[in-house]
Amino acid sequence: MMMEVMICDHFRCSPLSILSSYRSSFSPSTRYPLSVPSYSSSFRLKPSPSSSLSSSRMEETQETHDHGRSKFIDFPFVSAAQKNLMVELVSRLEDRFHSQLLPCTLPPDVQYYQSQTGTAQASLHIRSATDDSPVDFVLGSWVHSELPTGGSLDITSLSAYLNNSTDAPNFVFEMIRSSPTMLVLILDLPPRKDLVLWPDDLKTFYEGTQLDTHRQALERVPEVQPYFSSSLYIRSVSSPTAIMVRIVTENGGVERMEEIIRDHLDPISKQVLGIWLDHCACAQRDVGEAERAYLKKRDGLIRNKTIEIDLGSSFPRLFGPEVANRVLEAIKGYFTV
Template structure:
């Protein structure tokens, strides 16, 4: 009872268990009220004259250049337009003309305070690091000089967090960020915080509402009234605070009614006033997030997600502080830095748009999908909108390939390319123009897992990296990180996972549970159809998770087209969870007859005596090892508009189990 993407020995093991076989962030635009649906569009052009104390960059973004292939982003034309439209920031001239005061001590104290606030947020909200941009943990310039860093985070309520700095503190300038963007399911504002020297000490604080403040007074009161006194006190204290007022009306519109944006003449006074104020804002924001009610309406969540993304893009593109990043890092390195600041994942600047553009040019390659399970995977991917698909095969003359070519459901959507995974030169040629790869399998099902499974995967992944692939999705196996009985085939899948993770290519690792198609094989089907008995070597109340091969195709498509939830992650996949008795009942319901479960204890004893691997396999299942989050997968598909998961009962109905004339080859 094993997934067919593992070797025949596990399939045989499954057979032996059966009766017939006994062996073998900055801000989000306050644009509309909660009931409005129209997204905000910026009006007019940016001011040609910017103030000398203009606000430092809070978020940065722009296009992906060739040299930042690792980010693999297709960017809409408007992004470059908005960045290009920003005139030269006059602070650059002021910086050039000023004596380069050493602000290192100021920088260190600001970093210490920023980190104190971050760790408080991390503790209260349970943030985990997102490792998409690990190459930016230490940004260096000429002579190995350190010019900045950026770390990103996610949480149950946080879509994207930024903890970063950039600059040259010994030469007066630095810009330190702590920004938290709530996700669309959380009814809470965002947090924006900047400590900087330009070269005077500077602070920006905002608890940012996500709806139009002017026509949503109840919402405004709910979100910002608790911080209003602190804001008013700071703004009226003109003796210490030097308010920043942008000449650009768009930048002014980005700030909420409770924002604080100011510089100081004296750093000691800054520490006495600005640091406590920052703590007050952060504490208030944490309370708001922890107490936030969930956004229940799918429509409202969609509006928030769209608005957050749209305005974040505009405000980042228009931020004049980008020009400092260009100067210190160079345009190419800045591009990568800006994507990380903005939260544009390597395949997520409109990931669906980027992937769809690649798909339209035939830029998706499926490997190991010419066998029996491969057809179901292809159908699931095509049903999800992933088309056309290029399929790698050793020879287009193989009978199985010819069947796929003539399949009426597949024919309009697929094409083939020949390559031999044992010949790297042919693989590199096959990957010309390929941007996305789904690796289903690299070897046939054999009794002993062949070492070539790993070497072929290494060949494929090396070629994909050489050709600047944007995303690779690997079909592994659940429990590769928990294999107490050292089942060889799972161990080998784990080895390939490491190859994928260490490739430098953005990845998603899918870990399927038991494939439902296993139960279509003759040794199961004959027992159920003829004897109305489903025999197995587990107790009748032991639960196992199941997934259809078609759902693997859907998950592959989802990972490529909408990678936000799975990029650089492992995802366990299942569509149903049933006891052995419930599996038998599902068979019976599909046939309109009674099918009973038979716990065959003798099989475990035989396996212990004759086949230690099989015996360990039985013990593996006795521990109910699979832990896929089925409800979460279900919700993600609904939110993304992908086909729903198949339960085992739906699988039996869709594959026409009750038709006695059908067999596995008909699937």
């Protein structure tokens, strides 16, 4: 029987996607990784170049960053092809903004956390950027949750949020795996302005970059089917070139899924990230005060909706109230515009 995942409806507007609910028709499967994003307000440190942090504090911050990053970049539950893709995407994004990204200052129990029973585990890695960067923060995560019926649910995600010094789209990437032979891919550059009111943005970011050709290429793979969120809100905030697909390889098995990830998802994901880096994040944009105010309001509404729609209910179910409250408080700090 085909397994189907009910994916939480906030994932299109943020990289914090977790499965809000899932049906009881999961069959046993081998473990694959799941990724979940989290954030922290009290530890969101943005020192200026003249900041006089003590050397011991700087060493402690760097040690915390290095330990958390190694935990995150390990992607311990995913297949080889999925891990290779995630590591490459993270590396390319970090390399491009190397001098602008600050160390991750989330506390250790937010960078890695698990439920009391150990059936759910997650790693979160968030890096703020310097004040002169168009990047607000970069977020990567994985989440692994054992299913009551056997097998596991795994999500790996990477996303980048821009600040209101630019009106370019954000970047969202997420792979959700409910079995070795079923995967949902979310890959999008969600617009931060109404494309009807700003048609030049539609031409600049989506038509001129030929983003839709990548979605079309992927949907020509026989095992790839369109995925439609049950939330009309999610559909309304996604871009017209969004890649939202479900891949099922029951006939070809795990080997075929690995082949699709390696030969199709890998190159397409890297190309889309490259477009975002060259034409969105690193492009010079002239944003006036009125537009900055608009972006701040819209970004804030969408980020608040992310927490409201899913995290407040799904986190306690997965990790218990104590862990959920700690992580949610950290997330809210980064999602505050």
